[in-house]
Amino acid sequence: MSDERIRLGHGSGGRLTHELIEGLFLPKLDNPVLRELADAAVVGLGDHRFAFTTDAHVVSPLEFPGGDIGRLAVNGTINDVAVSGARPVALSAAFILEEGLEIALLERVATSVADAAREAGVPVVTGDTKVVERGSADGMFITTTGVGVFDPGRSLCGDPIVSGDRILVSGPVGDHGVTIMAQRGGIRLEGDLRSDTAPVHDLVRDLLQASDGVKRLRDPTRGGVATVLCEIAAGAGRAVRIVEETVPVRPPVRAACDILGLDPLYVACEGRVVAVVSEREAPVARAALSRHPLGEGAAEIGEVREGPAGRVTARTRIGGERIVDMLSGDQLPRIC
Amino acid sequence: MSDERIRLGHGSGGRLTHELIEGLFLPKLDNPVLRELADAAVVGLGDHRFAFTTDAHVVSPLEFPGGDIGRLAVNGTINDVAVSGARPVALSAAFILEEGLEIALLERVATSVADAAREAGVPVVTGDTKVVERGSADGMFITTTGVGVFDPGRSLCGDPIVSGDRILVSGPVGDHGVTIMAQRGGIRLEGDLRSDTAPVHDLVRDLLQASDGVKRLRDPTRGGVATVLCEIAAGAGRAVRIVEETVPVRPPVRAACDILGLDPLYVACEGRVVAVVSEREAPVARAALSRHPLGEGAAEIGEVREGPAGRVTARTRIGGERIVDMLSGDQLPRIC
Numbered sequence: 001m002s003d004e005r006i007r008l009g010h011g012s013g014g015r016l017t018h019e020l021i022e023g024l025f026l027p028k029l030d031n032p033v034l035r036e037l038a039d040a041a042v043v044g045l046g047d048h049r050f051a052f053t054t055d056a057h058v059v060s061p062l063e064f065p066g067g068d069i070g071r072l073a074v075n076g077t078i079n080d081v082a083v084s085g086a087r088p089v090a091l092s093a094a095f096i097l098e099e100g101l102e103i104a105l106l107e108r109v110a111t112s113v114a115d116a117a118r119e120a121g122v123p124v125v126t127g128d129t130k131v132v133e134r135g136s137a138d139g140m141f142i143t144t145t146g147v148g149v150f151d152p153g154r155s156l157c158g159d160p161i162v163s164g165d166r167i168l169v170s171g172p173v174g175d176h177g178v179t180i181m182a183q184r185g186g187i188r189l190e191g192d193l194r195s196d197t198a199p200v201h202d203l204v205r206d207l208l209q210a211s212d213g214v215k216r217l218r219d220p221t222r223g224g225v226a227t228v229l230c231e232i233a234a235g236a237g238r239a240v241r242i243v244e245e246t247v248p249v250r251p252p253v254r255a256a257c258d259i260l261g262l263d264p265l266y267v268a269c270e271g272r273v274v275a276v277v278s279e280r281e282a283p284v285a286r287a288a289l290s291r292h293p294l295g296e297g298a299a300e301i302g303e304v305r306e307g308p309a310g311r312v313t314a315r316t317r318i319g320g321e322r323i324v325d326m327l328s329g330d331q332l333p334r335i336c
Numbered sequence: 337m338s339d340e341r342i343r344l345g346h347g348s349g350g351r352l353t354h355e356l357i358e359g360l361f362l363p364k365l366d367n368p369v370l371r372e373l374a375d376a377a378v379v380g381l382g383d384h385r386f387a388f389t390t391d392a393h394v395v396s397p398l399e400f401p402g403g404d405i406g407r408l409a410v411n412g413t414i415n416d417v418a419v420s421g422a423r424p425v426a427l428s429a430a431f432i433l434e435e436g437l438e439i440a441l442l443e444r445v446a447t448s449v450a451d452a453a454r455e456a457g458v459p460v461v462t463g464d465t466k467v468v469e470r471g472s473a474d475g476m477f478i479t480t481t482g483v484g485v486f487d488p489g490r491s492l493c494g495d496p497i498v499s500g501d502r503i504l505v506s507g508p509v510g511d512h513g514v515t516i517m518a519q520r521g522g523i524r525l526e527g528d529l530r531s532d533t534a535p536v537h538d539l540v541r542d543l544l545q546a547s548d549g550v551k552r553l554r555d556p557t558r559g560g561v562a563t564v565l566c567e568i569a570a571g572a573g574r575a576v577r578i579v580e581e582t583v584p585v586r587p588p589v590r591a592a593c594d595i596l597g598l599d600p601l602y603v604a605c606e607g608r609v610v611a612v613v614s615e616r617e618a619p620v621a622r623a624a625l626s627r628h629p630l631g632e633g634a635a636e637i638g639e640v641r642e643g644p645a646g647r648v649t650a651r652t653r654i655g656g657e658r659i660v661d662m663l664s665g666d667q668l669p670r671i672c
Contacts, residue, residue, distance in 0.1 A: 004439045005437060006434070006435055006439060007435060008435050008467050010433065011433065011467025011468070020465060024439070024443060024446055028447055033461040034463070043461055043483070045384070045386070045485060046485070050483070054428035054430045054462055054479070054481055055464045056430040056464050056465075060468075089379065090379045092390035093390070094392040095392065100341050101342040103341060103360070110360055110361055110365070111364055114365045123365075123367045123369065125377035126369075126389055127365075127390065129347060129356060129361075129392075130392045131342055131344050132394050132474060132477075132669075137473055137474070137477075138469075138472035141432055143390070143464075145481035333468075333469070334466075
């Protein structure tokens with residue numbers, strides 16, 4: 001791809017991002033830990049293992065209903081650590097600021113970073129600040145990195161994903177992405193649209209303590225639930241089938257998606273978890289999710305099946321069957 | 337400072353950066369680890385401690401004699417871990433790409449990241465890629481984060497800094513910063529100007545194994561040796577005096593500094609270490625530095641003295657005495 005240029009879609013989290021990672025980064029940087037391409041890497045450290053994850057946040061606008069880039073950055077990194085099964089213990093935050101940025105805005109964002117870290121109980125222990133000339137960045141970017149530890153007695157079960165495993169989602173999907181898109185387009189919509197940004201580490205802790213049948217957890221951000229399911233199916237060498245009407249979507253989110261021409265399955269969540277759970281444990285796991293405030297509205301949305309590796313299908317509301325592909329193209333840039 | 341705006345100097349690593357960190361970030365994010373403001377945070381993890389550090393890299397131009405943003409990012413983070421006394425074990429890399437960036441350039445930089453990581457023996461185990469619209473970034477930014485472990489038998493000695501301690505530098509200063517400034521200005525200079533970007537973790541290991549008198553190590557990047565000495569003096573509650581003619585500066589670097597109007601003491605190094613060593617151990621430490629290829633040209637440049645906390649002075653070549661203040665103002669933006 002040497003004669004080509006970077007497109008917005010390379011950052012969408014969907015197919016072009018995968019092509020960039022698998023075609024360009026992986027062959028060069030190849031090592032066993034990176035090759036896993038998990039939300040967090042798991043690194044051995046003497047007798048211990050720790051989880052390690054990083055995310056650059058470039059969301060536009062910087063402030064939006066329900067949060068801002070600071071809160072999003074802290075929660076996003078906590079969530080990437082949490083879905084690996086680890087307990088987040090420390091964060092770093094590196095700011096790239098554009099010359100001319102209002103310091104009052106930076107103060108609000110720094111307050112959000114501090115508040116989110118305090119609420120989650122995960123301190124920001126190190127950081128960096130760089131400034132670039134006016135026009136060389138868009139206000140502010142924040143890269144957060146997190147470290148987590150694996151506590152005994154609460155972890156992913158380690159069994160392979162097999163046919164019959166259930167797919168759970170911890171609550172309604174699409175709130176974050178549609179809030180950003182509506183805000184960016186200056187579209188005023190009826191109803192309460194706000195980002196669902198939240199730290200899911202306590203929810204994950206409760207889930208893993210309640211059930212030993214949780215095989216995989218994912219954080220459906222860029223690319224949404226659809227892209228995460230495609231990745232899960234491909235990784236497991238199996239197919240996934242979901243039932244569209246069981247996927248929880250709040251009415252204002254559905255209405256906004258209709259207006260904006262978006263499929264909620266592809267719209268980013270920032271406080272949700274997708275879980276693959278054994279058939280036997282699915283009711284226990286769903287109940288555990290529902291008991292936590294962030295798991296209100298948890299639902300079973302589908303199951304793993306034999307079939308072509310990586311194929312995801314959805315039974316539609318009118319009873320048909322459609323292919324759910326990975327997000328492709330340039331939709332939804334700068335959603336996180 | 338709420339009615340103000342961010343200036344380039346807020347990212348210089350000098351006085352304005354300190355004001356931003358101490359006036360805005362610290363009061364909000366305050367916690368005991370962050371308050372240390374070390375190159376790397378030291379975090380407890382069960383019975384273990386680990387070092388954790390992050391740096392956003394925004395160097396312009398992206399490629400320069402002796403390296404590029406990828407090599408700089410990997411080495412910079414390894415060095416921040418190393419000067420805490422820890423052994424770097426894992427890195428993350430988060431890329432922010434501008435739409436329209438040539439993929440061939442990204443490939444060269446990714447190759448540099450991979451080469452630098454392999455040469456240093458520290459793998460990049462996790463990463464992220466985001467893309468922003470044309471004009472919303474300047475080509476490419478890379479934020480690297482590193483984790484290190486503290487090995488028994490090689491650490492900073494922990495004694496307080498006292499009068500008589502010696503200041504060592506591991507080699508000639510200013511090569512990186514002056515190379516970037518010359519390249520950016522399109523200035524063709526006589527002689528061999530190239531960045532000194534290099535990973536100093538093996539040099540630090542050798543130093544700490546050879547001497548138990550090493551009290552403090554710093555990485556003189558943004559703000560150069562002068563700013564690091566001001567920080568050391570302030571932290572120790574003492575004064576520092578250096579002898580200008582003992583500070584090693586390669587002739588082409590000195591010539592370029594003269595032309596560009598720069599003081600080499602303020603120009604960033606990316607492969608050097610400043611060490612505070614007990615008077616007794618200074619010869620051993622200097623010899624240990626000199627035995628390593630990256631320590632060629634190591635020199636003792638001054639000492640700690642009683643005096644106002646944070647005051648750094650230099651005996652000039654003509655025998656006078658001048659104050660060496662922290663870098664202030666907007667000089668040398670986007671040097672790393």
